[in-house]
Amino acid sequence: MNVMTRPDFIRFGREICGNLIEAERREWWLADGLGGYAAGTVAGTLTRRYHGLLVAPLAPPLGRSLVFAKADAWLDLDGHIWPLCSNRWPGEIIDPAGHIHIESFRLDGRMPEWIYAFGDLRLTIRVWLEPGASTVYLAYRADWPKAQARDLALRIKLLANARDHHGNAEPRRFNPVIEPDGADGLIVRNPPGSGSAPYRLCFKARGGVIRPGYTWYDNFDLPLERARELPDWDHHLCVGECRLPLVNGEWSGLTASLHSDASPYVEEAMRRCQAHDDGVLARAELRDAPDWIRQLALAADSFLFARPLPDRSDGVSVIAGYPWFGDWGRDTMIALPGLTLATGRYDDARRILQTFARFIDRGMLPNVFPEDRIAPEYNTVDAALWYIEAWRAYVDTTGDLAALRAAFPALQEVVASYREGTRYGIGLDEGDGLIRAGEPGMQLTWMDAKVGDWVVTPRIGKPVEINALWYNALRAMADFAGRLNLPGDEYETLAERARTGFQRFINPSGGLLDVLDGPGGDDSSVRPNQILAVSLPHSPLVSGEQVAVLTACGATLLTSYGLRSLAPEHSDYRSQYRGGVRERDGAYHQGTAWTWLLGHCALAEFRVSGDAGRALSRLEPIRDHLLDAGLGTVSEIFDADPPHAPQGCPAQAWSVAAVLEAWWRISKSKRPDDRIRRERP
Known part of the structure; x- marks a missing residue:
């Protein structure tokens, strides 16, 4: 250790x-x-x-x-x-x-x-x-x-x-x-x-x-x-x-x-x-880590908590953020690699994955477990796809095929449900191989602000990050099938169709469209969701297309502490996160900068350039932030405009985890015996 x-x-x-x-x-x-x-x-x-x-x-x-x-x-x-x-x-x-x-x-x-x-x-x-x-x-x-x-x-x-x-x-x-x-x-x-x-x-x-x-x-x-x-x-x-x-x-x-x-x-x-x-630090997979990364490893421990189940007393989950969040499916799966794999907590990673497996319903993972109600809510299109990515990260890190074999039927259920159709209009469009989702009055993507009946960013149609996750999930499933000596041709075929259909997202003006086939047509708003098409392990884009995405995000969305959720030139852009519930939720995904996306930006930059030092430099401002707001941890969001004041939860799981994961993966690439995957289709 x-x-x-x-x-x-x-x-x-x-x-x-x-x-x-x-x-x-x-x-x-x-x-x-x-x-x-x-x-x-x-x-x-x-x-x-x-x-x-x-x-x-x-x-x-x-x-x-x-x-x-x-x-x-x-x-x-x-x-x-x-x-x-x-x-x-x-x-x-x-x-x-x-x-x-x-x-x-x-x-x-x-x-x-x-x-x-x-x-x-x-x-x-x-x-x-x-x-x-x-x-x-x-x-x-x-x-x-x-x-x-x-x-x-x-x-x-x-x-x-x-x-x-x-x-x-x-x-x-x-x-x-x-x-x-x-x-x-x-x-x-x-x-x-x-x-x-x-x-x-x-x-x-x-x-x-x-x-x-x-x-x-x-x-x-x-x-x-x-x-x-x-x-x-x-x-x-x-x-x-x-x-x-x-x-x-x-x-x-x-x-x-x-x-x-x-x-x-x-x-x-x-x-x-x-x-x-000391034990948290001793088992962390953070060789030669600087002081601020060690601090993040300790911060990561704060989000893991016991969630006993009726038939399993050792259930584990993730507090999405302190003080006002509980455990959310999407946040948990996005945060899992940074909170557990980068810190050497493989048992916790497996127990989290197995805990959430109990709640898969119609191929969907719960969005949130409410504090005051027993029944979980399933209004999320991406949580189940992040769940497959979390399994990929776990298996790639640990080689635990026994756990994968036990979980594989549940993962198959996710893909089958998305292909055949499940809640809230989620399903496969056979015409282009892409996933559509959404219905009026529902917020299904991570841009999920809703005030009364007002869904701030409904994104009905085919969101870009959902289809990047879909392609990534299909490639992961094909790999899982191969590891388990099971048929995987179905996943390869679906992945190829999704890769071809994904070309529809390419914006001639640069980068990717945000949503296809929405009620008002295609949405060309410059948002950070496209970065996942480059940062995820399996990208549906070729090298030049990846560069275009990184350029589009870097030019207008990148800040010291995260990516803006909307480009400043858009009429709906909000420079600050202020006011009452309606004003704050109205700004939540309309400019506000999100730190969890900074980790994906660093991974995307490393994939495109191969320059580990440059990619890691994107994360360094977080060290300064650790001496402000929630000390030793990372805030949920930041104002879109300089000086980018910290806002939202002062301690957010995926903010900590995404930075930790990016640092861990990119730093691993420096060691010739343990290189990060930089796949080229």
Whole structure:
């Protein structure tokens, strides 16, 4: 196994930490492997409803609720009280303003660490989630000259809640039972019938004292929700106050858990968390990786979570993005190679593929598993085709023919259903060998924004990336059949027909048309979907046609952080992603830049030029982005116009995965014994 040190390049001093605007725009995100998470700002303020120390899946596999919002601490230093916390209130009031005492902030791998300075005293705070458990730890350590005798303690207010993580708290609705658990413990029970999911939250402050309390703190101000034109306030209940003495040079800690047997020993828990991250890096297939790629390997781990099935307890899936997405079929399959194969997690890759196999219906993969409903939704034309590509990537990487043989009937069902016809008008046009899809009122491609009855980019007809995926899938199926000593002539014949029919997409003005045979005819809008016809392992285009596609995308769509979803000269182009739901969804695929496409652009450039260095240089701006927005991870989208401000989810699975996969595949090509496939039809 490769041995890689945890990355340690994401760090800031007082110039960032003491500047509220800069400290608030930088967020840390942690995940527990169960779908739960913790998040906050460098400043310590809450700026969105999703910030909290423990957001847990109370109704697994998702059904997430905020249960532990904040641990607001003050330092009692020789009788002087110093705030370590910061809070926002209406009217731009910041009280207290503990962030001004932060000397530095860094990520140790994924673990946030703050250092506060008070003269010759340094106070370090760390926070992390226990992998595979709904448990959060906060560790505190004070260091000062050993010759000095000092009396130090922390006073920590424990703010709890019991609301869906998408919502805002209703004042006084949360009315838990609060009970002491010895001098150093506290139990908070949200009973059944309370109007929210029941839970039992256990606090433990080893070596400290926790006294129960019941005080509401109303109207926390949430500016990021206000920017989205959503309710911009929240209320949290202080369920107790902890007094935690500090000993020079030793860690003290606070534990909050939904498990009654959570260990209170913070140093051991810290080592477990660090060992988990070390293990992630040790098995990664990222030889000679720079620091930012190692950081992405850790970020990739945050998106994998347990999705047990009735007959399979080890099911695995992918959180599409934090904080507001669950697991989506399309996103999962696009992200799978980068999240699992590039990081050496072959068992997880296989389990994800096998988990989703249980949900194939009429040849289709679910688009989304809703958090509040059991039945999955199937409104996607591309997820099943990405599923075949994910199998191709898995088999090419692992050679696992036993798993392929078991899955092959399901893959055959996908091709047969698309050929014969399935939901939403999806089916094969026998005239040109291409896949058509769509019906009024439905959004089936990845450009899936819909507001009420308004489908922003319906793309009814024959979308270019769907047919690039169709050709790629047919070639993969022919290869699978050959590996398994099964007949594959049907797939070869269909692939050749699709390759010939794909010539209809060629635009005499350059690049490819976006949609053929739509209600209004062919759509020549310059969009990034065409890049997949070059970046996928099996391309239906010859070399000169591939160059034309790359040129068309590079000239008008390429930005530092991704490809624009529409060329700027189009009348529907939106330069910024702003406003309420209608305005934001209207801009979502009408100019907004998407990072997951940057990885495909790099792969396409390498295929066309063979210049690995040039292709990898397309990915390098992501390193700078890792020090902004969601620290150590990659945002979902960026404004179309410079300076390309990050928007959407601050941590998005396919953004991380596509960059990782591209770096992994292109870097592998540098080694003569392990070259990337650069197929020429």
